[in-house]
Amino acid sequence: MGPLAGVRIVELAGIGPAPFCGMLLADLGADVVLVDRKGGALPFDAQPKYDITRRGKRSLAVDLKQPGAADVVLRLIESADGLIEGFRPGVTERLGLGPDVCLARNPRLVYGRLTGWGQSGPLAQSAGHDINYVALSGLLYHGGHRGSPPSIPPTVVGDIGGGAMFMALGLVSAILRARETGQGQVIDGAITDGCAVMSSLIQGLRAQRLWADRRQSNVLDGGAHWYDCYECADGEWISVGALEPQFYRLLLEKCGLSGEGLEDAQFDFANWPRLKERLAGVFRGKTRAAWCELLEGTDVCFAPVLNLAEAQAHPHNVARQTYVDVAGVRQPAPAPRFSATPAEVRAPPAGIGEHSAELLRDAGYGEEAVAGLAGAGIV
Secondary structure, eight states: OOTTTTOEEEEEOOSTHHHHHHHHHHHTTOEEEEEEETTOOOGGGOOGGGOGGGTTEEEEEEOTTSTTHHHHHHHHHTTOSEEEEOSOTTHHHHTTOOHHHHHHHOTTOEEEEEESSOSSSTTTTSOOOHHHHHHHHTTGGGSSOTTSOOOOOOTTIIIIIIIIIHHHHHHHHHHHHHHHHSOOEEEEEEHHHHHHHHTHHHHHHHHTTOSOSSTTOSTTTTOSTTEEEEEOTTSOEEEEEOOSHHHHHHHHHHTTOTTSSOGGGTTOGGGHHHHHHHHHHHHTTSOHHHHHHHHTTSTTOEEEOOOHHHHHHOHHHHHTTOEEEETTEEEEOOSSOOSSSOOOOOSOOOOTTTTHHHHHHHTTOOHHHHHHHHHTTOO
């Protein structure tokens, strides 16, 4: 039983970071009730088992456009600790489920609003996706090679890092306070805000004039020869990040470059391009497997660049049981690891409306009332 056992979250179904936030909380033991759109389909028309973000949740299918539908959800909210919604500002108000209505029904509710641009500002009503939010934070600019366009990261930096993770922490923090004070609140979770916070290290380096606004020119963006990815003889790639001087010296030793006077050149910025070519030539001399045999597990700060299938099979991930099988689908196990209250995947991804009758009974509806809701097209 995870550390959030006893916490109930109502999640208004959507796409992007909100479902991932709900999954994180469900993995940690929260009872996450997913309010799905009646008659709706999952993203990409997927079978439920492939939508990993639905794991561990229960689903109630509701047609929120029907008269009386909002009251069904409000019945669930009466016993909830938190709510997650990821719609544009004003949508839940039009559905009769805005924060004022929900907090009037349950004053200790924590109402999480997770959007790309936030609830205010000139872009608040604009459409956007991960790439746009990361771009506005300044982080996208710094990814990629010098003279090339910015590299587009997988949709994890903004939606997951700047959005879902920050909202999960915000919800847990505000729920802790609400349990002490009885007073809930509204959380305005903007992915752009989260991404800005994630740039704090770089912003600090830039303020010290230790970070330039040029791609691949800095210590942690692939500018340094000792912090980059290199192609091997077989076309596969490896990563090195020998930031500390002692690790850098070990890298030179393992690569057969000791005695060439490179030990004192780690922060010789002007020579980084030349030294990068020197290392690139060395790494092209062996296969990735050969470099793994030589460098993996040492203090060189090394790892092979793996695809997703390779990551699942890597001995370190296998030993830590980083991936699990749920309903026949291989997927990441919950994280982090708790010694006393371990997180777990308690149920496979829920089908739309799979738990409707059960959840309605939990909310106090009798069989006749449930039948009436179904007859009215609400559930």
